[in-house]
Amino acid sequence: MIKKIKQTKLEKILLIFIIILAIITFGSLIAMKNKCLFVKNYNPEKLKFKNVENIAILNATCGNVIIELYPNISPNSVKRFKMLINSGKYNNVAFHRVIKNVLVQAGDLEFGKKKNLNYTYIGTGSSGYGTINSELDNSFDFKKGSVALSRTEKKNTEDSQFFILLEDAPLFEGEYSPVGKVIYGLEVLQKVKYNDKVEYVLRPDFINTFEMLK
Secondary structure: OOOOOOOOHHHHHHHHHHHHHHHHHHHHHHHHHOOOOOOOOOOHHHOOOOOHHHEEEEEEOOEEEEEEEOOOOOHHHHHHHHHHHHOOOOOOEEOOEEEOOOEEEEOOOOOOEHHHOOOOOOOOOOOOOOOEOOOOOOOOOOOOOEEEEOOOOOOOOEOOOEEEEOOOOHHHOOOOEEEEEEEEOHHHHOOOOOOOOOOEOOOOOEOOEEEEOO
């Protein structure tokens, strides 16, 4: 007759430890493969807005980013931004410049399209509609979530490219044309692919769709 060997207390503790370690390892592997696992995806149809005509929905890899536009602050910049959104120009455009926990930048319609990425020139492309004048507002606080048009070192060179802040940037005040602010889904942008060594991203994430709230 085979006798059962009882586990010692130490063996039981060791077994429990191995099981917990295996669960943590398995969970970590799942989390690493799915970077969007704990990101909330906001449904704009279930939210209420005061100015529905100024609400834009940017859909990225991890979900929706809901932006309120400010035409009262930068009328011409917002007009350009809305025109590009409504015409679908931002769909499938890369987040070509990403600084971890600082900002994400997109909107290069010439060299940043998914099917026409040009790593040599990305970040320098235009929309084909020409540049517009800067609308600088010293009173606008460039807080986390602020959305503004990008430009070259010279003023009055805004076009289609824009950035969204992932942290407060008071030094930007009076330097860029603000167009709005993220009111829901900023965490989606915090999951956008970045490169630790350089600002420009190889094989970047893309804007899936960008549209005004209907």
